[in-house]
Amino acid sequence: MVLYTTLSSQFKQYLLSLNKVAAKRLIQDEFTGDNAFQLIQQIMMPALENIGKEWEVGSIALSQEYMASNICEEIVNSILPPESPKRRDMPVLGVATLGDQHMLGKQIVASCLKASGFSIFDYGAIPVDELATNVVKDAIEVLLVSTLMLNFAYEVKSLRNCFNETGISTNIIVGGAPFLFDDELWKQVGADAMALDATEALSKVYELTGVVE
Ligand code: B12
Incomplete structure (x- = not known):
């Protein structure tokens, strides 16, 4: 852990000096083939969080x-696991950010689910009404929504209302910063569950769909 703290601050320096080669090499040197999520969680995310704080106080652009x-x-993209070949008769999933432009969390969650054998439609930063149309068209059983900004987290409420009005019974799992700060928010916006990270998202999908691991 101490090692990763040091590496994370080194990684952050490489990011801020736009030294892509060194940043890539640092991660590749630690990559063992099956620790992608650990490296993302312990090296990249703390570095990005730190960068976010520096931007907040105006010390970087x-x-x-x-x-x-x-x-x-x-x-x-270079270290995430490929799609699983064991594509069984799995429920179809969707993932979206409801307009939020922060994409990395969504990407990591989607890739973890794909690696576990699920088919997943990535709808990106799509507005609520368009998303509902796609959910019906693609027969999505569980929709995962990722937001980092509070205003987009509240959009889940509109999504749930839209689902209720049109009789869509798709389950909604939410995640991202606003739901981490307020652990009651997922209920307030009408989601069926929330999860802290990609691994927990997978357990919630198993729970909601009744699929046995
Ligand atoms: C990179 C970044 C950007 C990039 C995004 C590029 C991209 N393609 O993704 C750019 C520069 C575009 C950007 C823009 C903005 N940003 Co910004 N950004 C960040 C930063 C530094 C890192 C985010 C990130 O990628 N983290 C890494 C990923 C992997 O982490 P994660 O998303 O949290 O995901 C993990 C978990 O949350 C969870 N998870 C995530 N989604 C889901 C979904 C489900 C279903 C589940 C189960 C789990 C789950 O699993 C993931 C893996 O463990 C954060 C700082 C921070 N503290 O997060 C600010 C931050 C989020 N940004 C912020 C702001 C204010 C903005 C802007 C408004 C700035 C501006 N004035 O324009 C815009 C808004 C854009 C928009 N409309 O959405 C604020 C948000 C404050 C707030 N609470 O409202 C932050 C916190 C910075 C700060 N300290 O002020 N940003």
Whole structure:
């Protein structure tokens, strides 16, 4: 853990100086083939959180934050597990951010579910009414919603209302910062469950669909 704390601050420096090669090498040196989620959680996420705080106090520009997340996105894509070949008769899942432009959390959750054998439709930053149409068209059984901004977290309420009005029984699992700060928020917006991270999202999907691991 101490090791990762040091590596995370080193990684952050590479991100802020836009040294993509060094940032990539740092992660690749630690990558053993099956520790992608651990490296994301313990090296990349603390570095990005720190960068977010620096932007908040005005010590770096939003463009630096943007470039840092682009580098992370590229690295994340290079280490995440591929889709699972054991595609059984699994329920179909969807993932979306309801307009939020923060994409990394969604990407990590989707990839963890794919690696576990689920088919997953990625709808990106789609508005509520369009999403509801797609959910029906693709017969989505569980929808995972990722938001980092509170205003988009409240959009889940509109989504649930829209589902209720149109008789859609798809389950909604939410995740992301606003739901971590307020552990009652998922109930207030009408979600069926919330999860802390990608691994927990997988357990919730098993719970809601009755699929046995
Ligand atoms: C990178 C970043 C950006 C990038 C995003 C690029 C991209 N393609 O993703 C850019 C530069 C575009 C950006 C823009 C903005 N950002 Co920004 N951003 C960040 C930053 C630094 C990192 C986010 C990130 O990628 N984290 C890494 C991922 C992997 O973590 P995660 O999303 O939390 O996901 C994990 C868990 O939460 C969970 N999870 C996530 N989703 C889900 C879903 C389900 C279903 C489940 C179960 C679990 C789950 O699992 C994941 C893996 O463990 C954060 C800082 C922070 N503390 O998070 C600020 C931050 C989120 N941004 C912030 C702000 C204010 C903005 C802007 C408004 C800035 C502006 N003035 O324009 C815009 C808004 C854009 C928009 N409309 O959405 C604020 C939000 C404050 C708030 N609470 O409202 C933060 C917290 C920075 C800060 N300290 O102020 N941002």
